Amino acid sequence: DQQVKQNSPSLSVQEGRISILNCDYTNSMFDYFLWYKKYPAEGPTFLISISSIKDKNEDGRFTVFLNKSAKHLSLHIVPSQPGDSAVYFCAARGESSGSARQLTFGSGTQLTVLP
Amino acid sequence: DAGVIQSPRHEVTEMGQEVTLRCKPISGHDYLFWYRQTMMRGLELLIYFNNNVPIDDSGMPEDRFSAKMPNASFSTLKIQPSEPRDSAVYFCASSPPSGDRLRTQHFGDGTRLSIL
Numbered sequence: 001d002q003q004v005k006q007n008s009p010s011l012s013v014q015e016g017r018i019s020i021l022n023c024d025y026t027n028s029m030f031d032y033f034l035w036y037k038k039y040p041a042e043g044p045t046f047l048i049s050i051s052s053i054k055d056k057n058e059d060g061r062f063t064v065f066l067n068k069s070a071k072h073l074s075l076h077i078v079p080s081q082p083g084d085s086a087v088y089f090c091a092a093r094g095e096s097s098g099s100a101r102q103l104t105f106g107s108g109t110q111l112t113v114l115p
Numbered sequence: 116d117a118g119v120i121q122s123p124r125h126e127v128t129e130m131g132q133e134v135t136l137r138c139k140p141i142s143g144h145d146y147l148f149w150y151r152q153t154m155m156r157g158l159e160l161l162i163y164f165n166n167n168v169p170i171d172d173s174g175m176p177e178d179r180f181s182a183k184m185p186n187a188s189f190s191t192l193k194i195q196p197s198e199p200r201d202s203a204v205y206f207c208a209s210s211p212p213s214g215d216r217l218r219t220q221h222f223g224d225g226t227r228l229s230i231l
């Protein structure tokens with residue numbers, strides 16, 4: 001059973017518009033959430049994170065929103081740029097399996113920003 | 116700063132052969148993770164180590180898979196015997212010790228494994 005779900009495998013957005021990537025989770029013990037970005041033939045790289053005690057974290061063009069009651073988080077990218085085209089993974093960290101260091105990843109969303 | 120280094124970048128081998136994937140974590144990091152990425156299942160955690168000791172190997176798919184970390188700067192993931200369904204991209208990641216404000220995992224560029 002997937003504890004972290006990204007239900008949209010792909011998303012296409014026009015350059016300059018907003019990209020919204022969604023993620024749902026089932027484990028209420030998760031206390032920290034992260035977004036990773038992955039280009040082809042490279043490993044994922046950390047993008048932005050949010051603690052469960054917050055509902056919003058902003059870093060430049062990237063904002064992550066957390067709705068704990070709905071167990072939902074989203075990543076907003078505005079304005080979107082062609083260089084943002086990549087696979088975006090949502091990840092959650094908690095006390096699952098006895099460790100706070102273990103991340104559970106979603107299956108990823110391929111974002112394509114069209115020029 | 117050198118990141119997580121994985122080798123080889125690509126491996127193509129025949130079914131039944133032993134495969135060894137290698138990883139050098141970032142110096143000073145005390146957690147090391149092995150992941151597998153497939154189209155069907157996305158990014159899955161296979162095993163992770165803390166201070167060279169395996170902590171959780173519940174993600175290792177079968178006894179054909181084994182991982183070791185003989186010292187703080189090196190880890191291996193072995194598959195013996197390999198099967199076509201093991202074809203995937205395998206990532207290694209390392210994480211800094213507790214107290215570090217970053218608290219994220221740094222990934223290598225992965226090993227793309229193809230079993231024929």
